[in-house]
Amino acid sequence: MHDHDREALAMFIDYQRAQNLAATTIANRRSILTTFARTTGTLVDCDPFTLRRYIGRDARITAGTRRTERGALTAFYTFLHDEGLRADNPALKLPVIRVPKGKPRPFTAEQIDTLLASGAYTRTRAMILLGYYQGFRVSSIAAVHGHDIDLVSQRIRTVVKGRKEVWFPLHPMIAELAATMPNDGYWFPARGGRAGHILPSSVTNLITRAKKRAEIAERKLTPHSLRHAFATDLLEEGVDIRVVQELLAHEHLSTTQIYTQVSEQRKDAGIRTLAARDIPTSSGRGAASIAA
Known part of the structure; x- marks a missing residue:
């Protein structure tokens, strides 16, 4: 990671602490941003295309993970833009990630x-x-x-x-x-x-x-x-x-x-609360025809 990337990340961490965000949130975002910088070779100067390519990598990554990564990247680049450390916010061009409704996975x-x-x-x-x-x-x-x-x-x-x-x-x-x-x-x-x-x-x-x-x-x-x-x-x-x-x-x-x-x-x-019924064994049409 380049020195100016480290400095920007340190400032972002200080900002989050001043927001009184949970330590786990700060640590998770730091991990995501560090991995992103190591993988792409850039952080502060990243362009929207690199962001999209990173979020859309490896099909085995879950939608929930992609959304979490998108949130960390968006928070970081919004901070840079608001602080005047970047003229634009490349994360604004990231698409919204649809996450399927979760299902519980309880122990029996x-x-x-x-x-x-x-x-x-x-x-x-x-x-x-x-x-x-x-x-x-x-x-x-x-x-x-x-x-x-x-x-x-x-x-x-x-x-x-x-x-x-x-x-x-x-x-x-x-x-x-x-x-x-x-x-x-x-x-x-x-x-x-x-x-x-x-x-x-x-x-x-x-x-x-x-x-x-x-x-x-x-x-x-x-x-x-x-x-x-x-x-x-x-x-x-x-x-x-x-x-x-x-x-x-x-x-x-x-x-x-x-x-x-x-x-x-x-x-x-x-489904078993629906009461059973007596079902006729035949249509009864033949008997009705004879009677007529």
Whole structure:
């Protein structure tokens, strides 16, 4: 990467921090922009054709990934233009990327039981429980602190997307778990002499290892699938979708509605509610003709 590209990227990072964007958002954008610069050999001085060629590369890249990359590139070049570091904004000529409506990929109850019984260590089991019983993302799981648990009001605190602090109802299983975890420190402290809690990627790695040990072969199942299972099972039990929306901290109900697509079990049960009828064995036309 050229020096002026590094300087521009550093200024963009400072700008995002001043916006109070989440550290994960800033890190993801930095990774995307660094990879883009390494692949194309340019960053600040990029033209619209190079941007389009990069976004449209390799057919195996998902539409969701393309949209995420487009968002990072658009934010960067908009910053350059607004700051007077470029006379134009080449990202304005990027086409809108249509992403198919997502489908949930939940773990089944049996798979979760297998995960917990797969030989996973205590802290990995605790992560699995937080993912399923509280519907936490890996970023929230990694950051759980003893002070986030209020056993009197039966609430648990976390920070959701948008850097918002939210208190959720505490599931009894997590209240029971809290009795075995630090009440004045992080549940999953960083190792190697580092302060704070472990990284979200460490949570992902540990749960993924548990999945491998459990011999769960479905590639689409990820640690986030515990959150999908949380939402899916709540809806299966008849919990109102607006309640599920609040428990997931979804800003828009349409995001929660992807979970209403499941399951085959509900479809089977639904179609069987139509009562059976006695079907005549013949048309009866012959008897009617003889009578006439």
